[in-house]
Amino acid sequence: MDKFRREISVEIWVGLFVFSVLIALGIFTIVLSRDGFMKKSYTYEIFFQEVGGLSEGDNVFLRGLNIGRVSQTTLNNGDVSVFVSLNEPLTLREGYRIEVANSSLLGGKVLKIFEGPKEAPNIEAGTEIRGKLPVDVLDQxxxxxxxxxxxxxxxxxxQGTLGKLLNDDEIYNNLLAVTDDLRVLSDRLEKGEGTIGKLLKDDVVYNxxxxxxxxxxxISDRLVQGEGALGKLLSEDEVYDDLKQLMANVREVSDRLAAGEGALGELLAEDSTMSADLEKTMASLRSITESVDEGEGTLGKLVKDEALYDEASRLIKEVRAAVDDMREASPISTFSSVLFGAF
Amino acid sequence: MCYPVRSAERTGARIIQLLHNIGHAMIMLMEAVWFSRLAFGPRSRRETMTQMYVTGIKSLPVITVVALFIGMILALQTGLELQRYGQEKYIGSAVAVVMIREMGPFMSALIIAASVGSAIAAQIGTMVVSEEVAALEVMSINPNRFLVMPRLVALVIMMPLLAVYTNILGILGGAVVGTTQLDVSFRAYMDNALDIAHNKDLYVGLLKAFIFGIIIATVACHQGFMTTEGAVGVGRSTRRSVVVSFLVILVIGYMITRLFYI
Structure with missing residues (x-):
């Protein structure tokens, strides 16, 4: 009976161990295959001219996130077909970019996908997806x-500037001379000579x-605060609008002048009759003033003849005296006329 | 006879002996493989299960300790180096790949060769020197079927399972060091561990373990049958069994790696 129990116990232990390890092996296999047991995957085919060592199992990144793996790589009519199995559906837009990149400095490859600009339209369904040629870091x-x-x-x-700089004594000597000049310059600055020296040394200039x-x-503060004409011009829209209106008016006036419109425009016009009339008027006026200046005519005599001036002056005085007399006699005459008017 | 001739004669004799031993081991192995169809039949089932129990269950304590500490040592050594470059989070990758590809099958094979293989060689060697094997032959019982086949079947079944067990414990041991000594989170450790390893690594490792099981059974049984000169011979057979198993496991392990990874 004990022997039988022992045999059963042995078999149970062996069976449990085998069963447990087989389950672990199954889980291990599923995990290492990286294909979610119940998870949906999306497969896409991407064509490359060259893949630069990309192989099955390499990671696929979208916006820096690992979204799947390369499931297969095959040669295909001068291209390489790369099948990727992704956890998320992929929406590519015009201007998309797919490239093979190094996963680290020590090696390894990853596939990087850039979907394209957000505002760009989606590529049409069934369009062949093409990847870029990989960059070979070692080649570079x-x-x-x-x-x-x-x-x-x-x-x-x-040869070249650096070659001459390192090998040519002349450049060294020039450099030495430049250094000497710089030393002299710095001495002068130190002594406060010259404009820059004074600027460095003299407090008056600084003040x-x-x-x-x-x-x-x-001034800048006032301008910012909108004070003064210039400040208002900078800060107030109204002033700016007025100025703009003024400039528009000036432009309109100048346009009208140029077009010969209005009196002034007609006057400025080359074939203007008004200009001729004005010239004639001016000539007549000149003639009149010349006659007056020479003492011709009544106005000339009045201007030039002193006797006539004196006569006129006396006449004015007498007229003023007569007017004064009349003003003084006016109340008496008024009273008399009222009094006698009553009767 | 001059020394060079004697030396050449001795070398030739050793080569012939080696080939003879290999031939004997291969015939024994082929016979055991032929009889393996009866491994779980009514006459052999009990012995096969007992051998599986001895090989698998009885070895678990020592394999548990060894696997855990191998993982911890790997994690500590690689982690300390990676820490110099701030990349200690990748110890999971290093431990997982090394355990699954090489250390899991190799360490479990060494432990089984040292414990179970030596025990097989000693047991059969004792039976040979005490003429029990001869008695079996007198009773028309094929020693290869009665002694070798159950051990061979037990080892080829249990070795891959023990390798998987070693892999899991080794990776967990590395995780213990990673989380407690190197401040790597368990999640980051496991993500990296499972990111680099592939199913190919796992199954090539299992194939190695399977072949190592055949090697251990063949070498141990052969050394047992080759035992002479009483108790001293048993000890010699036991020692030879372990040494030859180790050497053959190393060489064949390299060849399998070379075959699948280059």
Whole structure:
């Protein structure tokens, strides 16, 4: 009986162990396959001219998030077909970009997807999705090293600015002379000579500059606060509008003048009759003033003849005296006429 | 006879002996494979289950300790180096890949070769020197069917299972060190561990474990049958069983890796 129990116990233990490990193996397999057991996946085919070492199982990133894996890579009529299995549906827009990138400095590849600008339209369904040629970092590094080597060769051959700078004594001597000049300049500055020296050493210049800056600050403050004509012009829209209206009026007037409209415009016009009339008028006026100046005519005599002036002056005085007499006699005559009028 | 000739003769004899042993082991293995269809039949079932119990269940304590500490050591060593570059979160990847591809099958094979293999060699060796095996043959019982086949079946079944068990415990051991010593969160550790490893790694590891089971059973049984000279011979067979198993496991392990990863 004990032997039987022991055999049953052995079998139970072995069975439990085998069963448990097989379950663990199954879970392990599902987890490592990275395909969600009940999860829906979306498969897309992307064409590449070259994939640069991208292989099955490599991660696929969208906006920096891992959204799936490369499920298969096959050669296809001069291209490489890369099948990706994604956890999310992919919506590509015009200007999209798909590229193979290094996952780290130590190697490994990932597929990076950029959907395209947000405002761009979606690509049509059934459009062939194409990826970019991968960038080979080692190739670029090799090119950079080649360029560096060529540069070093040029420097060694005393070519170019750097080569001459490192190998040519003349440049060194020039540099030395420049250094000497700079030293002299700095000495002069130290002594306060010249404009910049004074600026550095003389407090008066500094104070004046400070005053000037303070004034400038005040002015700018006033301008900002909209004070004064210029401030108002900068800050008030009304002033600006008035000025704009004024300029429009000036422009209209100038346009009318140019078009020969109005009296002034007609006067400015080349074939204007008014201008001729004005010239004639001016000539007549000149003639009249000349006659007056020469003492011709009544007005000329009045201006030039002193006897006539005296006669006229006396006449005016007498008329004024007669008017005064009449003003003094006026109340008496008025009273008399009222009195006698009553009877 | 001069020394070079004697030396060449001795070398030739050793090579012939080696080939003879290999031939004997292969014949024994083929016979055991042939009889393995009867492993769970009424006459062999009990012995097969007992061998599976001894190989699998009885080995669990030592394999548990070894697997946990292998994972912890791997995590600590790689983690300390990665910590210098601020990349300690990747210890999960390192531990998982190393355990699943190599260390899981290899360490479980070494433990089983050292414990179960040596026990098989000692048991059969004792039976040989005490002429029990001869008695079996007198009774027309094929020693390969009666002694080798149950052990072979038990080892080829239990070795892959023990390898999976070792993988899981090794990864968990690494997680213990990662979370307690290196401040790597369990989630980050597991994400990285499962991110790099693939099913191919797991199943190539299981194939290795399966082949290691065949190697351990074949070497141990063969060394047992080759036992001579009483108790001293049993000890020698036991030692040889462990040494030869280790060497063959190393060489075959390399070849399988070479076959699947290059």
């Amino acid at each position: 590094l090799g090119t950079a090293v080649s360029g560096l080597q060529a540069m070093i060769d040029n420097v060694n051959a005393k 004046e500059l400070e005053t000037f800056l303070a004034n400038a600050s005040t």
